[in-house]
Amino acid sequence: MSKLKQTIKIITPDTTISTQDRGLNYGDGFFTTASVVNSVVEHWDLHKARLEECAQRLFFPELDLTAIEREVNHAISDTQTGISKIVITRGAGGRGYGLPDTPSIQVLISIMPAVSHYKSWQQQGVSLAVSDVKLAHQPLLAGLKTLNRLEQVLIKKQMSSLECDDVVVLDYDNNVIECSAANLFAIKDGQVMSPKLDRCGITGVYLSALCDKLAIEFKAIQLDELLAMDAVFMCNSLMGVVPVARIADTQFDIECSKALLAAQFAKESV
Known part of the structure; x- marks a missing residue:
């Protein structure tokens, strides 16, 4: 499957997602959760490898990981210590469980405080x-x-x-x-x-x-x-x-x- 449309959103209180999104309706997607230390995602290469493996095994189009990495780095630029969560869904489309012919990949990036305990x-x-x-x-x-x-x-x-x-x-x-x-x-x-x-x-x-x-x-x-x-x-x-x-x-x-x-x-x- 060739690379298709990919939309990246950094989550804010005003962020919206389609009620037809397959991640919401069917759990059609995957995620990774990473530790941020000194504005750097720890083990980023392994998190990228996880995203790649999930995409391949779940028959997603090839992800634009360079764009995802750029947006993650932008999102954590003011975060000394925290958590970065990247959720990827197949977007809206398809009839029922059937896959859409032209999936519109949604990438949702959240930044959260570190766990204190x-x-x-x-x-x-x-x-x-x-x-x-x-x-x-x-x-x-x-x-x-x-x-x-x-x-x-x-x-x-x-x-x-x-x-x-x-x-x-x-x-x-x-x-x-x-x-x-x-x-x-x-x-x-x-x-x-x-x-x-x-x-x-x-x-x-x-x-x-x-x-x-x-x-x-x-x-x-x-x-x-x-x-x-x-x-x-x-x-x-x-x-x-x-x-x-x-x-x-x-x-x-x-x-x-x-x-x-x-x-x-x-x-x-x-």
């Missing part, structure tokens, strides 16, 4: 429960950050009744997949590992960045295996790496966890 999480660790809401398998969408996030909405709703900072989310085979809005990785006997995301879940940008610094093995992990790890961490682009202090009734020594992770970084940097 992540720094304390990094120092003190987090407490995780296990979610009763499980993820369905759909390999065609696995790894992608699409606009279809109703599973996560239900996960957050159930989480609100629990005494925890976040939850471990499983699939219907009871494999560990992720947290409500972050990836998981763990250390066992000197090996770093993370759940396979080939049937469901989201491949996070921060996890991808860690793969450049750590030798991470992606494998099926059951809950009992996760609980037996020497250290467990959650991560995403906004929180960075956060040690897990507790999962259900299992405790982890976060100072030991931090030391184990530091040793892994030191080993891989040699």
